[in-house]
Amino acid sequence: MPDIAVYPGSFDPITNGHLDLIQRALKIFDRIIVAVATNAFKKSLFTIEERMEMCRVSLADYPMVSIDTFDGLLVKYATSQKARAILRGLRAVTDFEYEFQLAMMNRRLEPEIETVFLMTGLRWIFLSSSILKEAAVHGGDIAGMVPEIVFHKLREKFGLK
Ligand code: ADP
8 A cells, every 4th residue: 555645735826845845755655645725715816727737737747746636624535545644844833833723623533644744944944825925926036936837827927927
């Protein structure tokens, strides 16, 4: 049985921080499923198709990584994929409280699935999709923080071509 981890998130859009985490997780798991959430309560800049496409292109060189989408309960989705773990990233301490609550809730809902936290590389410790969008909308230079396709998509979205 391969060790599969589900990496859930909004990925609105995917950043180099997410990629860093996936590369680290590949040292531990045989397969990673990037599960892009449809997010009933969260307004996203990019559509689900755009977010998945950016993930697909950015991760094209990693055959052990697949891109999928899910709605509803994450643990149910993870079980359906035969995943052993949910992968989440930790940046600064601010992530901790929310991630702790989420992990505990998921454990309660499905005790068989563990949440695994990995720490991102130092370079990406302050990088989040929301900060990135804020910089990009005002024309800030975001090169080097995101994969090429995301760089272009963000500029296109904000009419900065
Ligand atoms: P969510 O809306 O679920 O927080 P995100 O796409 O923002 O979705 O994040 C998905 C996961 O990736 C979360 O576990 C988050 O902590 C992690 N993550 C986000 N940015 C980074 C980063 N710069 N480095 C490492 N992990 C990150």
